[in-house]
Ligand code: NAD
């Protein structure tokens with residue numbers, strides 16, 4: 001669809017029976033009234049954004065929503081992963097209750113994954129569930145976090161530990177909003193794009209290798225394809241396993257190591273995508289040491305992650321027992337079972353599995369991969 005035009009629009013559908021919804025991808029969607037016509041009718045809309053994104057895009061969104069809702073409210077949260085917590089979540093509930101919002105009120109998450117995850121969790125729990133829309137403004141959120149209904153906040157002891165599965169009504173990926181994204185955030189988003197290759201689609205991995213420079217400069221045709229293909233793969237996975245009973249865990253490739261880095265350093269020190277990028281390198285080394293892939297594939301993946309502007313060496317989380325600290329942090333993971341860490345590993349290029357690994361081998365990988 002995008003071969004010849006960057007003005008074309010694409011749609012990817014999440015098929016989950018009565019919880020199905022479209023992901024719209026294209027330029028100029030945010031301010032297009034026709035995008036919102038399919039939403040349930042209500043008197044009130046609440047836009048949830050943050051102090052960085054609201055000044056850029058909230059006025060445009062508010063203007064278009066005012067053509068559909070008689071009251072359009074805006075709540076502006078503090079920016080940052082460090083604010084993905086209870087007190088910040090409470091600000092959304094404060095706004096809903098102080099403004100007398102009823103159970104038909106539609107929430108609009110305007111921001112990156114942090115705003116999206118928190119707004120989704122608020123929507124899941126306010127009056128036991130109100131409709132919400134994802135308007136992802138980072139690449140990471142467009143290719144991953146806005147899609148599939150995982151919502152959460154962090155706990156000081158573990159990332160995304162408190163949350164709910166709750167699907168949005170609609171996801172709107174406007175390519176134009178990505179133009180204000182800092183380069184470091186673009187790279188972080190590329191980590192989640194790259195992720196889909198080794199776990200599910202080697203042709204896509206090769207396409208990313210060829211088109212990485214175009215992605216780094218946000219060439220529109222390349223960006224649109226990367227977002228569409230990522231969403232298609234995620235839709236395929238989520239459509240089979242909405243609540244992560246099995247298959248969906250493969251989307252966490254790189255995340256077990258990555259979450260340990262994020263919480264071990266303190267939220268916000270490394271970006272989520274940076275943790276995932278480095279975590280994929282570590283998980284690839286673990287796969288290689290378990291005999292599942294060869295070193296050539298580990299090196300291929302490492303080179304791509306590095307070219308995307310992401311770290312490929314892990315930080316030291318403890319001066320006394322670094323590997324032990326990683327292991328302790330990784331045990332607090334939603335995939336862990338009875339204290340046993342379960343890793344997403346590459347089981348031959350293009351295919352992922354979830355399994356445990358001996359601590360000694362994991363220690364070897366951490367020692368090898370950390371600065
Ligand atoms: P983020 O939400 O913190 O956004 C990154 C930064 O970019 C923030 O400072 C934000 O204000 C700013 N920003 C956002 N859009 C912008 C724009 N258009 N122009 C300029 N600045 C902009 O981080 P993220 O990378 O989008 O998301 C990471 C979060 O997503 C993590 O909390 C992670 O756990 C979560 N996540 C969730 C899922 C899921 O399935 N729910 C999947 C992956 C990640």
Ligand code: GLY
Nearest residue numbers: 148150248251252
């Ligand atoms: N980002 C992982 C998932 O949605 O399952």
